Amino acid sequence: MGRLVVISNRTANLGKNTQIGGLAVGIVDALRKQGGLWAGWDGSVVDDAAAATTKIQTHGNVTTLTTALTSEEHEKYYLGFSNRVLWPAFHYRLDLMDYRMEFADSYSATNEKFAELIRGHLRDDDVIWVHDYHLIPMAAELRKRNCKNKIGFFLHIPFPSADIFSAVPRHEWLRYCLLQFDLIGFQTVNDVHNFHRYLKEHSDAAIISPEVVRVNDRTINIGHFPIGIDVQQFAKASARTDDTIELERMRRKVLQRFQVISADRLDYSKGLPHRMKAFRKFLEICPEYQGHADYLQIASPSREDVTAYSDIKAELEQLAGAVNGRFADFNWAPIQYINRNIPREKLAPLFRSSLVGLITPLRDGMNLVAKEYIAAQDDKDPGILILSKFAGAAEELSEALIVNPYDISEVAGALKTAVAMPLEERQLRHRKLLKRITDHDAQWWQRQYLQALQRGDQHPTANERV
Numbered sequence: 259m260g261r262l263v264v265i266s267n268r269t270a271n272l273g274k275n276t277q278i279g280g281l282a283v284g285i286v287d288a289l290r291k292q293g294g295l296w297a298g299w300d301g302s303v304v305d306d307a308a309a310a311t312t313k314i315q316t317h318g319n320v321t322t323l324t325t326a327l328t329s330e331e332h333e334k335y336y337l338g339f340s341n342r343v344l345w346p347a348f349h350y351r352l353d354l355m356d357y358r359m360e361f362a363d364s365y366s367a368t369n370e371k372f373a374e375l376i377r378g379h380l381r382d383d384d385v386i387w388v389h390d391y392h393l394i395p396m397a398a399e400l401r402k403r404n405c406k407n408k409i410g411f412f413l414h415i416p417f418p419s420a421d422i423f424s425a426v427p428r429h430e431w432l433r434y435c436l437l438q439f440d441l442i443g444f445q446t447v448n449d450v451h452n453f454h455r456y457l458k459e460h461s462d463a464a465i466i467s468p469e470v471v472r473v474n475d476r477t478i479n480i481g482h483f484p485i486g487i488d489v490q491q492f493a494k495a496s497a498r499t500d501d502t503i504e505l506e507r508m509r510r511k512v513l514q515r516f517q518v519i520s521a522d523r524l525d526y527s528k529g530l531p532h533r534m535k536a537f538r539k540f541l542e543i544c545p546e547y548q549g550h551a552d553y554l555q556i557a558s559p560s561r562e563d564v565t566a567y568s569d570i571k572a573e574l575e576q577l578a579g580a581v582n583g584r585f586a587d588f589n590w591a592p593i594q595y596i597n598r599n600i601p602r603e604k605l606a607p608l609f610r611s612s613l614v615g616l617i618t619p620l621r622d623g624m625n626l627v628a629k630e631y632i633a634a635q636d637d638k639d640p641g642i643l644i645l646s647k648f649a650g651a652a653e654e655l656s657e658a659l660i661v662n663p664y665d666i667s668e669v670a671g672a673l674k675t676a677v678a679m680p681l682e683e684r685q686l687r688h689r690k691l692l693k694r695i696t697d698h699d700a701q702w703w704q705r706q707y708l709q710a711l712q713r714g715d716q717h718p719t720a721n722e723r724v
């Protein structure tokens with residue numbers, strides 16, 4: 259078996275003592291098993307191309323190959339086409355799409371630059387796995403450079419409905435690029451349906467079966483591979499608590515208070531203002547919980563150079579202030595809003611000590627926090643997950659309280675149900691949820707995907723047009 263080559267926008271730090279979290283868990287696991295190369299942006303921005311150096315670092319059997327972006331690429335490829343066009347559109351926010359021709363040109367050119375760099379490091383028997391919306395043109399660029407390897411793509415964010423995708427500038431070109439991969443992996447069945455429907459309405463591709471599409475003489479495999487977490491690692495971290503968290507937990511117990519928790523990147527797709535409004539509604543309809551319910555919202559800073567992100571930050575600060583101003587007493591404030599990145603080892607015990615995990619994105623590819631919240635629970639006295647029906651995770655986690663995140667009253671009602679739920683029902687739901695995330699963990703995800711990629715019977719031809 260050849261090496262695994264992973265190409266993603268960012269790579270993780272593989273140095274000793276680094277805690278790997280989120281989506282990197284499955285990728286690192288696969289790379290270490292098979293040995294390989296991980297290529298991507300090193301996170302730095304330089305004034306011009308001449309200042310961008312390529313870094314090659316080896317950690318055991320895994321090598322990382324990284325380079326900088328120029329300030330123009332950062333502005334137009336990364337903040338521009340990736341995060342001001344594709345991200346909002348794929349999350350159904352066409353109103354936030356900020357399209358300029360130069361964004362798409364830079365997106366295409368930056369993918370070309372990465373492909374050129376990586377091509378020189380590829381071997382004939384490498385299997386290549388490309389991640390996410392920043393790199394849709396990667397296979398097309400590598401094919402142009404006569405790369406005949408198996409190349410798979412995994413989309414971490416939702417694939418939107420056909421109408422929405424067809425509103426994305428240059429969607430025909432993006433479709434052509436997608437169909438240069440051998441395997442296109444999505445998070446959910448719903449994403450696969452959306453992609454099929456788009457192909458049916460907007461292309462001549464022949465849909466042979468739910469898993470196979472033919473275009474000219476190419477066969478492209480399609481599948482859904484819900485991403486998972488390292489359940490054991492997270493469970494272990496959640497049981498390791500520190501003095502401050504423990505003290506706070508005991509204080510809450512004495513005061514008969516419970517905690518509702520949410521942790522997200524501060525992103526408009528996560529539905530944070532709707533969530534704060536739902537919590538406010540809950541305090542209105544259940545006044546008996548005023549003074550007894552703490553809502554902890556951790557919102558780690560994200561993409562602050564994009565206006566839509568600074569707008570939502572301001573809205574949240576205003577909303578948290580207004581709710582606290584209205585309900586707080588001398589010894590209690592309902593919302594604790596932390597706009598900072600919290601270390602991972604703190605996050606897990608906080609999940610464990612919270613009676614409710616309130617995870618209500620307006621749209622999400624999967625949502626790992628939902629799975630982390632389940633993994634962190636004490637099975638003798640587990641908390642309850644309230645989950646948006648628009649998170650990919652809702653396809654798997656049906657024993658959560660599933661809600662429409664836009665319906666403030668419904669979410670407030672779910673909070674009421676959650677805090678009153680008898681222990682036996684919480685335990686029953688938790689057992690089923692824990693089994694599901696354990697069966698479908700990060701290792702399962704990468705194995706399923708890579709087996710499907712290696713199985714595919716594909717003979718790519720460069721430069722075909724769809």
Ligand code: GDG
Nearest residue numbers: 280281414485522558599600601602622623624625626627
């Ligand atoms: C994309 C897709 C898909 C959050 N706050 C802190 C912190 N986090 C960690 C969580 C979790 C990760 O960040 C967030 O993962 P999500 O899945 O919730 O969301 P995205 O970042 O939008 O990820 C998503 C994912 O890719 C994987 O395919 O599920 O749908 O949008 O691990 O715990 N971690 C730390 N401090 C924080 O304050 N340390």
